Amino acid sequence: MSLRVHKYGGTSVADIQRIANVAGRVQKAHDGGDQVVVVLSAMAGVTDRLIALANQASKTPDKRELDVLLATGEQTTAALLAMMLKARGYKAKSFLGFQAGIHTDHMSGKARILDIDSKRLKKALDEGNIVVVAGFQGADNDGDITTLGRGGSDTSAVAIAAALKADVCEIYTDVDGVYTTDPRICADARKIDRISYEEMLEMAILGAKVLQIRSVEFAKKYNVPVHVRSSFNEEEGTMVINETADMESAVVSGVTCDMNEARITLKKVPDQPGISAKIFGALAKAEIMVDMIIQNTRSGGQTDLTFTVTKDDFERALEISEMVAEEVAAEEIKTATDIAKVSVIGLGMKSHSGVAAVMFEALASENINIRLISTSEIRISCVILAKYAELAVRTLHAAFGLEKPRE
Amino acid sequence: MSLRVHKYGGTSVADIQRIANVAGRVQKAHDGGDQVVVVLSAMAGVTDRLIALANQASKTPDKRELDVLLATGEQTTAALLAMMLKARGYKAKSFLGFQAGIHTDHMSGKARILDIDSKRLKKALDEGNIVVVAGFQGADNDGDITTLGRGGSDTSAVAIAAALKADVCEIYTDVDGVYTTDPRICADARKIDRISYEEMLEMAILGAKVLQIRSVEFAKKYNVPVHVRSSFNEEEGTMVINETADMESAVVSGVTCDMNEARITLKKVPDQPGISAKIFGALAKAEIMVDMIIQNTRSGGQTDLTFTVTKDDFERALEISEMVAEEVAAEEIKTATDIAKVSVIGLGMKSHSGVAAVMFEALASENINIRLISTSEIRISCVILAKYAELAVRTLHAAFGLEKPRE
Numbered sequence: 001m002s003l004r005v006h007k008y009g010g011t012s013v014a015d016i017q018r019i020a021n022v023a024g025r026v027q028k029a030h031d032g033g034d035q036v037v038v039v040l041s042a043m044a045g046v047t048d049r050l051i052a053l054a055n056q057a058s059k060t061p062d063k064r065e066l067d068v069l070l071a072t073g074e075q076t077t078a079a080l081l082a083m084m085l086k087a088r089g090y091k092a093k094s095f096l097g098f099q100a101g102i103h104t105d106h107m108s109g110k111a112r113i114l115d116i117d118s119k120r121l122k123k124a125l126d127e128g129n130i131v132v133v134a135g136f137q138g139a140d141n142d143g144d145i146t147t148l149g150r151g152g153s154d155t156s157a158v159a160i161a162a163a164l165k166a167d168v169c170e171i172y173t174d175v176d177g178v179y180t181t182d183p184r185i186c187a188d189a190r191k192i193d194r195i196s197y198e199e200m201l202e203m204a205i206l207g208a209k210v211l212q213i214r215s216v217e218f219a220k221k222y223n224v225p226v227h228v229r230s231s232f233n234e235e236e237g238t239m240v241i242n243e244t245a246d247m248e249s250a251v252v253s254g255v256t257c258d259m260n261e262a263r264i265t266l267k268k269v270p271d272q273p274g275i276s277a278k279i280f281g282a283l284a285k286a287e288i289m290v291d292m293i294i295q296n297t298r299s300g301g302q303t304d305l306t307f308t309v310t311k312d313d314f315e316r317a318l319e320i321s322e323m324v325a326e327e328v329a330a331e332e333i334k335t336a337t338d339i340a341k342v343s344v345i346g347l348g349m350k351s352h353s354g355v356a357a358v359m360f361e362a363l364a365s366e367n368i369n370i371r372l373i374s375t376s377e378i379r380i381s382c383v384i385l386a387k388y389a390e391l392a393v394r395t396l397h398a399a400f401g402l403e404k405p406r407e
Numbered sequence: 408m409s410l411r412v413h414k415y416g417g418t419s420v421a422d423i424q425r426i427a428n429v430a431g432r433v434q435k436a437h438d439g440g441d442q443v444v445v446v447l448s449a450m451a452g453v454t455d456r457l458i459a460l461a462n463q464a465s466k467t468p469d470k471r472e473l474d475v476l477l478a479t480g481e482q483t484t485a486a487l488l489a490m491m492l493k494a495r496g497y498k499a500k501s502f503l504g505f506q507a508g509i510h511t512d513h514m515s516g517k518a519r520i521l522d523i524d525s526k527r528l529k530k531a532l533d534e535g536n537i538v539v540v541a542g543f544q545g546a547d548n549d550g551d552i553t554t555l556g557r558g559g560s561d562t563s564a565v566a567i568a569a570a571l572k573a574d575v576c577e578i579y580t581d582v583d584g585v586y587t588t589d590p591r592i593c594a595d596a597r598k599i600d601r602i603s604y605e606e607m608l609e610m611a612i613l614g615a616k617v618l619q620i621r622s623v624e625f626a627k628k629y630n631v632p633v634h635v636r637s638s639f640n641e642e643e644g645t646m647v648i649n650e651t652a653d654m655e656s657a658v659v660s661g662v663t664c665d666m667n668e669a670r671i672t673l674k675k676v677p678d679q680p681g682i683s684a685k686i687f688g689a690l691a692k693a694e695i696m697v698d699m700i701i702q703n704t705r706s707g708g709q710t711d712l713t714f715t716v717t718k719d720d721f722e723r724a725l726e727i728s729e730m731v732a733e734e735v736a737a738e739e740i741k742t743a744t745d746i747a748k749v750s751v752i753g754l755g756m757k758s759h760s761g762v763a764a765v766m767f768e769a770l771a772s773e774n775i776n777i778r779l780i781s782t783s784e785i786r787i788s789c790v791i792l793a794k795y796a797e798l799a800v801r802t803l804h805a806a807f808g809l810e811k812p813r814e
Contacts, residue, residue: 016463050483056423057487058494065493068501069486072479076457079476080464086472087465094475098505099550120550143506143527 002167003035003125007135007157010044011174012231013077022231023084025172030090030130037121037131037164039157040081042073063108067137067147071097074134074153082132092130095121097137097145102156104138104146111138111146112214113155116163125164133160151212158215162222169219170227171211177228177237178203178210180402181255186394188403192253193236196243199253200226202345202379206256216240243347251348251355252400257393258341259386261291262314263372264321265306268298268331276305279324286320288313292341292374292383302331306372308383311337339371340389343381344396356380362399368392409574410442410532414542414564417451418581419638420484429638430491432579433537437497442532444571446542446564447488449480470515474544474554478504481541481560489539499537502528504544504552509563511545511553518545518553519621520562523570532571540567558619565622569629576626577634578618584635584644585610585617587809588662593801595810599660600643603650606660607633609752609786613663623647650754658755658762659807664800665748666793668698669721670779671728672713675705675738683712686731693727695720699748699781699790709738713779715790718744746778747796750788751803763787769806775799 006026013019022038029036050069054061061069078094085092101117124131135153138146148155154171161169176191178200183189195203197220204213210228219226219240229237247253269275276295283290292308309317318335325333349355359380363370368391372383384392397403413433420426429445436443457476461468468476485501492499508524531538542560545553555562561578568576583598585607590596602610604627611620617635626633626647636644654660676682683702690697701713716724725742732740756762766787770777775798779790791799804810 016460019464053423053483053487054490057426057491060494062490062493065486065490065501068489068503069483072482075479075482076460076476079472080460082475083461083469083472084464086469087467094472096475096552145503 001033001035003037003164004029005037005039005157005161005164005166005169006172007039007153007169008041008172008231009153009174010041010047012172013040013081014044016080019077019080019084023081023088025231026085026130027088027090035125037125037133037160037166038081039133039135039153039160040074040077041135041153043077046073046076064144067108068145070147071134071137071145074136078132078134085130085132090130091128092132093124094132094134095124096134097156098139098143100133100160102138102159104140104148106140106142106144106146108146110149111140113138113148113159113218116159118160118163121160121164148214149212151209151215154212154215155218158218158224158226161224162218166224168225168227170229172229172231173210174230174232175210176230176233176235178240178254180253181393181397182257185257185390186397188394188397190403190405192238194239194241194247195253196247196347197240198243198378199345199347200240202343202376203254203256206258206341206343206345206379206381211240247347250346251352252344252346252402254345255393255396255400255402256343256345257389258343259389260311261308261339261341261383262311262337263306263308263335263339263383264317265304265334266321266325266330267304267334268302269305269328271297271301271303275328278328279305279321282320282324283309283317286316288317288320292372292381294372294374308341308372338386339383340386340392341381341383342389342392342396343379344400345379347378349378349380358399359396362395363392366391366395368395408440408442410444410571411436412444412446412564412568412571412573412576413579414446414560414576415448415579415638416560416581417448417454419579420447420488421451423487426484426487426491430488430495432638433492434495434497437537444528444532444538444540444567444573445488446540446560446567447481447484448542448560450484453480453483471551474515475552477554478541478544478552481543485539485541492537492539497537498535499539500531501539501541502531503541504563505546505550507540507567509545509566511547511555513547513549513551513553515553517556518547520545520555520566520625523566525567525570528567528571555621556619558616558622561619561622562625565625565631565633568631569625573631575632575634577636579636579638580617581637581639582617583637583640583642585647585661587660588800588804589664592664592797593804595804597810597812599645601646601648601654602660603654603754604647605650605785606752606754607647609750609783610661610663613665613748613750613752613786613788618647654754657753658759659751659753659809661752662800662803662807662809663750663752664796665750666796667718668715668746668748668790669718669744670713670715670742670746670790671724672711672741673728673732673737674711674741675709676712676735678704678708678710682735685735686712686728689727689731690716690724693723695724695727699779699788701779701781715748715779745793746790747793747799748788748790749796749799749803750786751807752786754785756785756787765806766803769802770799773798773802775802
């Protein structure tokens with residue numbers, strides 16, 4: 001007997017008929033002799049509808065109260081699935097975040113799970129129940145309801161799988177798995193059978209929306225095997241697991257493209273200690289996440305400082321930059337919002353050299369000019385003009401032979 | 408500084424605009440220097456919509472899960488009001504039933520409040536918050552969410568008022584107060600300024616929908632002054648309070664009419680000990696509430712046994728009656744669903760005789776035949792044919808001079 005956590009996203013529970021399909025899948029696993037915990041998102045569209053309602057109540061809805069409101073979405077689907085399973089003769093029980101012992105910090109709207117007291121869930125499983133948990137939510141030290149941010153149900157599921165030492169966490173979604181790149185951009189995109197936590201993490205950070213970043217971090221930390229698969233068919237999806245030796249045979253596993261960044265450059269900043277701290281300190285204080293940071297040396301004791309932020313934060317980041325620019329006597333500020341960040345990701349980079357060269361040459365062969373470059377141990381990202389984004393993705397996908405299955 | 412509990416029903420929070428009106432009323436009370444606890448129902452129609460959704464998921468939705476689902480209705484309005492008050496610069500905080508310390512028994516769907524741990528509410532009030540509580544819900548010993556049945560938010564409000572020793576519990580609704588009878592039936596109906604708990608209880612039991620029965624029991628038990636008033640104007644409504652000496656000057660305070668009963672008669676039942684216990688024991692086991700019970704002696708060691716149940720329970724009650732009738736060799740079963748129960752209620756009955764005679768004469772003067780009679784210390788009820796219901800109400804209202812204000 002194994003213990004499986006199933007997680008179903010909003011499109012998989014979009015209406016009663018789809019919830020019935022979910023019930024069918026869950027029953028099948030249970031009939032097969034497995035213990036099953038089901039973690040659910042809100043019905044597709046419900047969270048947006050609730051946010052719209054909140055915006056009618058207040059232009060800037062209070063975050064604590066917004067969490068109380070949003071938590072109703074998952075509460076609804078959890079209750080519906082549990083009553084459906086019971087109507088079909090199964091023992092089942094729903095649990096809200098606080099009932100499932102999901103203990104978070106106080107950050108309303110983007111709370112982080114601190115720990116899970118899985119006593120009640122374990123007891124319900126031992127009593128033969130199919131356990132249904134409302135995803136996306138928890139409770140803080142004060143007993144206040146918190147939510148985990150967009151995609152938070154993924155994190156609920158993985159965290160519960162970790163706490164219960166589940167054999168697998170199956171993330172059921174509306175795509176077949178993790179692809180080498182976005183199939184809407186590149187027809188040659190191929191489903192990846194197995195991917196390491198590290199690669200998945202980079203891909204999630206770079207905008208592959210298939211898993212919430214936090215959920216991958218959790219899976220990695222607690223070594224939870226995650227199976228990303230479709231709720232609309234029976235195909236195997238993508239296993240997200242610990243790095244294995246054979247994974248490194250592929251130099252590059254995937255190509256991503258993020259259109260959601262904007263660039264700000266402070267020109268001719270005095271090249272003195274403390275200048276960077278001033279600007280990035282001010283941005284951090286405003287809770288603006290900076291992605292890439294590039295500093296080039298110029299002649300004459302001056303330097304150009306470039307960074308990227310998400311388009312959502314761009315206006316605020318620009319205001320702050322203008323204030324700091326004046327303070328530090330920078331010559332001017334240049335910005336660009338018509339940019340795209342294309343990245344190649346692969347564990348193989350750790351042991352293979354020359355990946356960057358292949359990437360730059362491929363882009364150059366299509367006359368795509370690279371504006372900024374940043375790298376991690378298993379990733380190389382280039383900022384280019386947005387209009388070249390799709391071409392760049394297809395070019396890189398072909399350059400690294402991603403259309404061919406991994407050996 | 409006084410402590411006021413406000414309760415707003417579904418029509419008073421039916422949309423964002425009406426919730427804004429509620430916010431206005433609450434602010435006004437708070438600005439006037441009072442501490443305010445607001446208890447809210449779900450938006451009008453939402454509970455019915457959720458029940459319809461549950462019925463799509465299961466023909467007989469599991470009660471525990473139905474409570475989890477229904478509780479989202481009040482959760483939504485509580486969050487919306489709290490964020491609206493905060494947007495207007497007030498300190499405010501929402502509490503769900505379990506957060507408000509509302510501790511109930513395990514009876515999903517019709518749980519009874521056992522006690523209230525008001526620590527968190529008191530703390531929030533002491534910190535200067537307007538406290539917003541989701542009505543209709545609580546949590547049982549297991550931490551499961553329970554709901555209090557239709558109109559349960561009234562009971563939440565009165566119970567919270569009792570726990571906090573509030574100065575008044577104001578029930579804001581879509582009517583101006585408690586009327587001498589239904590104004591839709593009798594144009595002369597008059598708003599009652601003050602009514603005793605006992606009279607209100609009888610009126611609630613008899614179908615005056617303005618307050619949940621349990622809420623009046625709570626108010627009586629803990630001596631909570633309840634003010635029933637309209638959320639759409641500033642008029643004083645009806646104060647529900649302890650009996651005072653001058654209340655007895657009115658012999659009859661109100662006339663009610665309940666069209667929701669059905670009658671079952673077992674003809675020629677052997678007049679032996681234990682027969683009644685058999686039938687009413689079986690009905691109780693099926694959780695069917697019996698209202699009136701009348702037994703007439705017949706000649707020949709046989710008796711007729713008549714009782715009434717709500718129309719909802721009629722079919723099931725009839726099935727049970729048929730089984731018992733066979734068992735005890737009753738001759739036949741007669742039923743009637745086209746009946747109405749008209750009642751007159753008044754504390755004055757305790758000290759005035761002749762009320763019954765006035766009632767029977769008034770009905771007789773209009774040729775309305777009385778089928779069944781039952782009485783309590785402060786009430787006389789007559790079952791008549793449903794087609795005479797409106798006429799009977801108007802006749803009794805006039806016979807007891809209810810169109811004239813109490814002296």
